[in-house]
Amino acid sequence: MLLEFLRGWSSKVEGVPAPRQSGALPYAIVDNRVVFLLVTSRRTGRWIFPKGSISSGMTAWDSAAKEALEEAGVSGQIGANAIGTYENTDRGVRTEIDLYPLRVEAQLQTWQEMDQRLRHWALLAETKRLLADRSLSSIAEALHRQLTVRRLMQ
Numbered sequence: 001m002l003l004e005f006l007r008g009w010s011s012k013v014e015g016v017p018a019p020r021q022s023g024a025l026p027y028a029i030v031d032n033r034v035v036f037l038l039v040t041s042r043r044t045g046r047w048i049f050p051k052g053s054i055s056s057g058m059t060a061w062d063s064a065a066k067e068a069l070e071e072a073g074v075s076g077q078i079g080a081n082a083i084g085t086y087e088n089t090d091r092g093v094r095t096e097i098d099l100y101p102l103r104v105e106a107q108l109q110t111w112q113e114m115d116q117r118l119r120h121w122a123l124l125a126e127t128k129r130l131l132a133d134r135s136l137s138s139i140a141e142a143l144h145r146q147l148t149v150r151r152l153m154q
Helices: 002-007 058-074 124-130 134-153
Strands: 022-028 033-040 051-053 074-076 086-088 093-107 120-124
Touching: 002 134, 022 058, 022 074, 022 134, 033 058, 033 124, 033 134, 051 058, 058 074, 058 093, 093 134, 120 124, 124 134
Parallel strands: 022 093
Antiparallel strands: 022 033, 022 051, 033 120, 074 093, 086 093
């Protein structure tokens, strides 16, 4: 009986899935170049993209657009397909965040979290330098590549 049990045993531990959040990857095309909008996190001051918990009754991408409006004061066209996913560990809790591309169409002069965060537009090279999380840099690069190829095909 023990032998039967051990045959089906695996050393792989299946954990509880990480909670999910959604975030926006705000971008614009300025002078035929892709620029990204970063914000500082409230707790550490590191440069990130707007993100947060998925609001009840909202799609993940609509919730991401809401976070961009609250944290960065921008709105625009949000994509319904995530451009990438990354992991974040905050106070010992691991979370997976899906990032949705947000083509910025409007930028407010005053917004909800303007006293708690900085915002900064940057080209890809500076974006990669400012982001502490390499997986965020990779996602920004993927969107940049996608947008650049799309513009070349037009």
